[in-house]
Amino acid sequence: MDQIADHVAPKTAFQIFGINVSESVVWGAFTVLLLIIFAAVVRIFVIPKFKIVPGKFQIIVEWLVGCFDSMSTQTGRFSKYIGPYIFGTAAFICVGTLLELTGLRPPIADINTCAALALMSFFLINLFGIRKHGPIGRIKYYFKPSAIVGPFRIMSDLMVPVSMSFRLFGSILSGMITMEIIYAALEELIVVPLVFPAFFSIIFTLFHAFIQAYIFAVLTTTFVAEATE
Numbered sequence: 001m002d003q004i005a006d007h008v009a010p011k012t013a014f015q016i017f018g019i020n021v022s023e024s025v026v027w028g029a030f031t032v033l034l035l036i037i038f039a040a041v042v043r044i045f046v047i048p049k050f051k052i053v054p055g056k057f058q059i060i061v062e063w064l065v066g067c068f069d070s071m072s073t074q075t076g077r078f079s080k081y082i083g084p085y086i087f088g089t090a091a092f093i094c095v096g097t098l099l100e101l102t103g104l105r106p107p108i109a110d111i112n113t114c115a116a117l118a119l120m121s122f123f124l125i126n127l128f129g130i131r132k133h134g135p136i137g138r139i140k141y142y143f144k145p146s147a148i149v150g151p152f153r154i155m156s157d158l159m160v161p162v163s164m165s166f167r168l169f170g171s172i173l174s175g176m177i178t179m180e181i182i183y184a185a186l187e188e189l190i191v192v193p194l195v196f197p198a199f200f201s202i203i204f205t206l207f208h209a210f211i212q213a214y215i216f217a218v219l220t221t222t223f224v225a226e227a228t229e
Contacts, residue, residue: 024113027107031096064087069083071221075221078131082220085220086216086221087217089220093108093209108168109169121220
């Protein structure tokens with residue numbers, strides 16, 4: 001159990017002016033750097049070579065862009081902002097989780113990272129709600145159709161970043177803990193730990209990476225659409 005507990009909290013990677021910098025920050029920045037480099041390479045060297053009859057990579061890129069654009073259309077005129085945002089956050093969650101396949105700690109397995117993503121979505125939800133209806137209109141929204149529902153709607157909205165962050169954190173961390181339990185249970189064996197846990201580790205990681213990226217994008221889009229309807 002001590003081995004499992006060691007994986008719950010991120011370790012300190014280094015210190016800057018006496019401030020501890022956790023490994024989640026390091027690998028989170030590494031994930032962002034990977035995405036920026038990949039996006040730059042695709043934009044400079046690949047997209048100019050796109051053809052009318054698309055190749056396999058072009059089909060994948062166009063499908064991904066179309067998928068997130070289509071998802072964001074429910075937000076109306078704000079889709080041009082929401083589409084790139086949910087694409088970026090989904091890519092960060094997906095790639096950040098897939099780092100686990102290399103033996104690195106995924107930055108999403110830190111509640112602080114999940115909370116930061118959820119707070120960004122919460123900020124956009126209210127920002128676009130205010131831009132659509134104005135500050136007064138946004139306040140009136142909480143008290144429709146009756147003033148009685150106001151406190152409950154306010155409480156419900158305040159719980160949005162909490163639920164989003166813990167949903168994401170719990171899912172990713174549970175995959176890590178599950179694999180540690182499997183390794184701990186089979187550590188006395190010789191052949192099985194080399195094959196069985198490795199296989200399921202890949203399955204768990206892939207499942208969490210794609211599913212949680214998609215769910216986060218859907219939830220963000222849904223809440224923005226609700227705030228701007």
